[in-house]
Amino acid sequence: xxxxxxxxxxxxxxxxxxxxxxxxxxxxxxxxxxxxxxxxxxxxxxxxxxxxxxxxxxxxxxxxxxxxxxxxxxxxxxxxxxxxxxxxxxxxxxxxxxxxxxxxxxxxxxxxxxxxxxxxxxxxxxxxxxxxxxxxxxxxxxxxxxxxxxxxxxxxxxxxxxxxxxxxxxxxxxxxxxxxxxxxxxxxxxxxxxxxxxxxxxxxxxxxxxxxxxxxxxxxxxxxxxxxxxxxxxxxxxxxxxxxxxxxxxxxxxxxxxxxxxxxxxxxxxxxxxxxxxxxxxxxxxxxxxxxxxxxxxxxxxxxxxxxxxxxxxxxxxxxxxxxxxxxxxxxxxxxxxxxxxxxxxxxxxxxxxxxxxxxxxxxxxxxxxxxxxxxxxxxxxxxxxxxxxxxxxxxxxxxxxxxxxxxxxxxxxxxxxxxxxxxxxxxxxxxx
Amino acid sequence: xxxxxxxxxxxxxxxxxxxxxxxxxxxxxxxxxxxxxxxxxxxxxxxxxxxxxxxxxxxxxxxxxxxxxxxxxxxxxxxxxxxxxxxxxxxxxxxxxxxxxxxxxxxxxxxxxxxxxxxxxxxxxxxxxxxxxxxxxxxxxxxxxxxxxxxxxxxxxxxxxxxxxxxxxxxxxxxxxxxxxxxxxxxxxxxxxxxxxxxxxxxxxxxxxxxxxxxxxxxxxxxxxxxxxxxxxxxxxxxxxxxxxxxxxxxxxx
Numbered sequence: 001x002x003x004x005x006x007x008x009x010x011x012x013x014x015x016x017x018x019x020x021x022x023x024x025x026x027x028x029x030x031x032x033x034x035x036x037x038x039x040x041x042x043x044x045x046x047x048x049x050x051x052x053x054x055x056x057x058x059x060x061x062x063x064x065x066x067x068x069x070x071x072x073x074x075x076x077x078x079x080x081x082x083x084x085x086x087x088x089x090x091x092x093x094x095x096x097x098x099x100x101x102x103x104x105x106x107x108x109x110x111x112x113x114x115x116x117x118x119x120x121x122x123x124x125x126x127x128x129x130x131x132x133x134x135x136x137x138x139x140x141x142x143x144x145x146x147x148x149x150x151x152x153x154x155x156x157x158x159x160x161x162x163x164x165x166x167x168x169x170x171x172x173x174x175x176x177x178x179x180x181x182x183x184x185x186x187x188x189x190x191x192x193x194x195x196x197x198x199x200x201x202x203x204x205x206x207x208x209x210x211x212x213x214x215x216x217x218x219x220x221x222x223x224x225x226x227x228x229x230x231x232x233x234x235x236x237x238x239x240x241x242x243x244x245x246x247x248x249x250x251x252x253x254x255x256x257x258x259x260x261x262x263x264x265x266x267x268x269x270x271x272x273x274x275x276x277x278x279x280x281x282x283x284x285x286x287x288x289x290x291x292x293x294x295x296x297x298x299x300x301x302x303x304x305x306x307x308x309x310x311x312x313x314x315x316x317x318x319x320x321x322x323x324x325x326x327x328x329x330x331x332x333x334x335x336x337x338x339x340x341x342x343x344x345x346x347x348x349x350x351x352x353x354x355x356x357x358x359x360x361x362x363x364x365x366x367x368x369x370x371x372x373x374x375x376x377x378x379x380x381x382x383x384x385x386x387x388x389x390x391x392x393x394x395x396x397x398x399x400x401x402x403x404x405x406x407x408x409x410x411x412x413x414x415x416x417x418x419x420x421x422x423x424x425x426x427x428x429x430x431x432x433x
Numbered sequence: 434x435x436x437x438x439x440x441x442x443x444x445x446x447x448x449x450x451x452x453x454x455x456x457x458x459x460x461x462x463x464x465x466x467x468x469x470x471x472x473x474x475x476x477x478x479x480x481x482x483x484x485x486x487x488x489x490x491x492x493x494x495x496x497x498x499x500x501x502x503x504x505x506x507x508x509x510x511x512x513x514x515x516x517x518x519x520x521x522x523x524x525x526x527x528x529x530x531x532x533x534x535x536x537x538x539x540x541x542x543x544x545x546x547x548x549x550x551x552x553x554x555x556x557x558x559x560x561x562x563x564x565x566x567x568x569x570x571x572x573x574x575x576x577x578x579x580x581x582x583x584x585x586x587x588x589x590x591x592x593x594x595x596x597x598x599x600x601x602x603x604x605x606x607x608x609x610x611x612x613x614x615x616x617x618x619x620x621x622x623x624x625x626x627x628x629x630x631x632x633x634x635x636x637x638x639x640x641x642x643x644x645x646x647x648x649x650x651x652x653x654x655x656x657x658x659x660x661x662x663x664x665x666x667x668x669x670x671x672x673x674x675x676x677x678x679x680x681x682x683x684x685x686x687x
Contacts, residue, residue, distance in 0.1 A: 009476045012447050037444050037494055044526045048675065051599040055643070056679075059523040062448020062549065106454060110474040128475045129463065144460050151455035151552075159638050161455065162448040162549045163645075166638065170602045173638060343602040429446045 001029070006414040008033070008421060010111040012063060013428025017414055017421070019401055028413075031401040033393045033421050035386075041433040042263040042380045050076050050346070050377070051169060053369075058163045060382075060433045063106070066092075066099040066158060067360035068430070069167045070234070074356030075367040076169035081350030085341040088171030090331050093234050094184070095157040095164060096358070097324040100233075101191060102150025103361040104280075104317040107425045109143035112314045115419050119311065120209050139201065142194045146321075149187045156180050170344040176337060185332050191325045199298055199318050207301045211309040214400045215420060219243055220277040220392055222285040223250060225359045229288035231323055233359035239286050242274070243308075247286065252355050255366060259388070261381055268387050275392035278363030278385045279424070280316040290323045298322075310396070310423040317425075349375055360385055362427050386431035389424055396420050436563050437483035439508060440471040443497045444532070445490030445522065447473070449515035452549040453487075458556045465563050482507045485562055488541075491517040491524055491532040498538050505539040512543045512562070514555070519544035520647040521682030526675045532682060543568050546628060548645035548680060554630055576649045577624035577642055582633060583614045595621045596667045598641075598676055605639040615641040616664060621676065626653070626660045645680050654683040 001020055008015040014037060020030045041060055045053060053076065054069040061068055070092050077084060084092075113136075114126035126132055133140045151161045158164030159174060166174035176184070219242070226247075227236035238250035240258075250258070259270045270276070284307075290296070298319060306312045331337060352371045357364060363385030370379040397417040404413045442450060450473050453459065466485075470477050480500075486508040492498060505511055513519040513535045524532030535541055545558045545568065558568045578584060597620045606612070615622035615636075622641035628649045635642060650656055657677050670676070677683075 007472070007478060009472045009478065010474060012473065014442070039444065039493070039524055040527055040529050043529055044524075044675075049599070049673070052675075056523065056526070059446055059448075059548070062446040062451045065446070065448065102451070102455060106451065110454075128468070128477070130468075133463070140460075147455045148457065151452075155552075160634055161552065162452055165635050165640055168602055168605075173602070173605045173640075343605065345601060345603045 004410050004414060006418075008418055010114075010422055011426055011428060013426075013432065015421070015426060015428050017397070017417055019410060019414060028398070028401045028405050031394070031397040031417055033390060033397060033426070035428050035431050038266050038432050042382060045380045046378060047376050050079070053377075054167060054169065055163075055165075057367075061427060061429045062162050063103045064099065064360040064362065064365070064427060064430055065163050066095045066154060066167070067358050067365055069164055070096065071356045071358045071360075071365040071367045073167055073169045074358065075354040075369050076346075076356075077354075078356055079349055079351050079354035079369065079371065080169070080346050081348075082170060082344050082346075084171040084344065086336050087175070087339045087341045089234065090334060090337045091157050091172045091174055091176070092167060094328055094331055095154060095167065096233060097328045098150050098153025098157060100150070100324055100361050101153065101321050102147055104321050105143050105146040105150060108314060108317055109139070109147070111422055111425070113139075115422055116206065116311065116314060119212060119419060120206060122205065139198065142198055146191060146194055149191055153184060153187055156184055168343075170346055171341070173343065175340060178338070181332055181338065185329060188325050188329050188332070192322065192329075195318060195322045195325065199322065202315055202318060203298070203301050206315075210303075211306055211311050214403065215309050215311045215423065217277060217281075217308050217310055217392065218395065218399075219274060221272065221274045222282040223276050223278050223364060223388070224283040224286035225357070225364065226283075226287045231283065231287045231290045231320075233324075236359075238357060238364065241285055252357055252366065253353075255355070255368070255383070259383065261383070263379075263381060267390065268383060270391065275395055276388050277392055278388050279313065280320055281310065281313040282363065283320070283359065284316045290319070292323055292326055295319055295323055310420065313423055313425070360430075362386060362425055362430070363388065382433055384427075384430045384433060386424075386426045386428065389426070390431075393421060393424055393426070435465060435467045436485055436565075437481075438466045438468045438471075439480065439483045439486040439504060440468065440473070441486065441488050441500065441504060442473065443488065443490030443518065443535070444493040444524065445515070445517045447489070448549040449489040449518075452552060452555060453514070453559075456552055456556045456559070458560060462559055462563065480504060480507055484509050486511045487514050488512070488518045488535050489514045491522050492535060492538060493524065493531050493533075501535060501539045510542040510562075511535075511539065512545060512568075513541055514545050515550055516546055516548040516645055516647050516680045519546050520653075520680060522548065522680055525678045525680065525682040534682065544647070546647040547631060551631055575629040577627045577629055577631070577633065577636075577646070579629060580633070581614075581624055581636060582608050583612055583636060585614060592665070593617055593619045594665045594667055595619055595670060597621065598670060598673070600639065600641070607639050608637050621664075621666070621670065623677070626656050626677075643679055644677070648681045651684070653681055657683070
């Protein structure tokens with residue numbers, strides 16, 4: 001059996017593709033996306049003080065840092081049986097919006113856009129950012145600004161742009177001044193203006209094209225958060241949805257009915273048949289509405305064939321930024337955003353198990369901490385979006401590689417299948433926590 | 434001639450890279466240099482000759498040592514970006530994984546510290562580097578206390594017993610003129626053994642320093658011992674793992 005290995009480029013972190021051939025080299029038996037260098041955060045975090053957890057956990061990922069700390073805080077709040085104040089929730093949501101803008105923009109501009117241009121035969125030779133800058137100067141300016149603003153928003157609400165310090169178990173220790181609210185408002189308004197241009201440009205470039213079949217997702221189960229059917233990455237509940245079926249609730253505390261893990265082994269074990277998809281496209285299938293009229297109009301431009309194509313995730317990323325920015329402007333107008341509320345003290349432990357869930361930019365994060373009799377954490381399990389998507393990624397790249405092998409060589413294949421991997425926007429840092 | 438740049442990530446969180454990509458000066462940086470290797474944003478896989486290499490992340494695998502040696506051979510100047518590459522970083526907490534700074538395996542020309550490096554510091558350093566000027570952040574002369582807003586009257590002998598490593602949530606208050614030093618309030622702050630340069634962001638929010646900027650001197654181990662001998666740590670804190678070496682791995686020998 002021959003194994004071909006290639007290092008993935010234009011993804012966050014270190015990943016490899018491996019292609020396995022049968023003994024006669026006549027057929028590809030399997031293609032896999034593999035992540036290595038597990039760091040062992042689930043071991044590091046054992047017996048750490050609860051208050052230290054969000055700060056250490058944020059270091060799992062420099063892109064999803066806010067989602068990681070917030071998921072951790074929600075888990076600890078579950079252990080203490082407390083609910084943070086509304087002011088805290090508003091600030092957390094604003095912080096998550098900044099993170100989403102930066103993360104989605106970085107992926108779209110540097111990692112996905114060159115692929116889209118190639119897949120749809122618009123530009124074949126986009127090999128470095130210099131080529132995008134030269135050919136798409138307006139989009140370049142816009143995306144550099146979006147990335148910078150996402151970073152600044154997180155600096156305002158998180159105290160630092162990466163690895164926030166304001167988010168703590170029980171709430172947030174930040175109360176935005178009038179000046180910072182005005183500044184954030186200006187930033188968000190700028191983001192909306194920029195996104196309108198980008199979304200129109202995306203529609204103009206791609207909406208009339210037919211997305212290639214190889215990028216269709218084969219009957220996955222979509223898993224994502226919604227708040228009474230509305231898009232919400234912080235306060236919703238999780239739901240499962242299979243094609244054309246009604247949504248069923250995912251009961252967080254019973255997550256082991258669907259998947260589980262052994263922290264000494266890498267990866268997640270699934271106990272349901274179909275592959276699960278999490279992330280922007282899954283959220284799109286789970287939510288009934290984004291609650292913003294313009295968004296329905298943007299979506300209606302695309303033919304239904306796009307809806308189950310992984311390449312559509314790129315458009316949904318732009319829409320999610322638009323939706324959250326729109327909502328962030330409403331949150332900033334809420335008088336509660338700078339209401340003085342004292343923080344909850346962490347005194348009485350109510351539950352020996354805590355579970356906390358948020359939707360990070362790339363999909364759900366589920367944290368589960370267990371305390372022993374001495375109230376010390378003796379078990380931690382972190383379920384992370386990219387890990388959940390891996391079986392689906394492998395299924396799709398195997399099919400694509402097998403199909404390609406009928407007409408092309410293995411060197412081309414190892415590059416081609418990376419187009420699928422990148423469309424998922426894997427976060428390898430998170431997955432190798 | 435524009436300087437040729439190589440940017441490589443070892444084991445880490447990509448937070449330093451994401452900070453670099455969101456810098457005000459990043460478009461200018463792209464314009465004034467020629468990036469020849471940066472897998473996060475481009476498809477090049479071969480390491481060629483270049484002028485400046487920026488390395489993020491700690492060393493935790495053998496293959497990374499080979500990569501580093503290759504980079505050193507091909508590059509005029511190599512810099513560690515961030516606390517992982519500079520001092521080992523957060524994985525120093527791990528008992529199972531190796532987390533070593535880049536300088537353990539190859540000679541480096543400097544460290545731009547922080548978890549991640551503050552934007553202003555990183556931006557200023559990058560501009561200096563492309564103008565072929567020296568960056569001096571690598572020689573930390575001051576600890577965080579030297580310019581601390583809570584400094585008040587300088588004191589070296591702390592009589593208060595240190596019983597907390599995190600202030601209770603309800604006690605966290607943003608700094609005001611008369612706010613007392615954490616160590617005097619019985620809360621552990623690593624300011625005395627941590628280098629300057631973060632603009633005291635945590636302290637200003639009412640949180641003590643955890644040392645993410647890295648050690649103030651190369652002899653971090655002895656510095657830490659000195660510090661511990663000057664303060665009175667409660668037994669509970671003494672028995673708690675991972676306070677002093679949360680971001681920097683102790684080194685006994687260089």
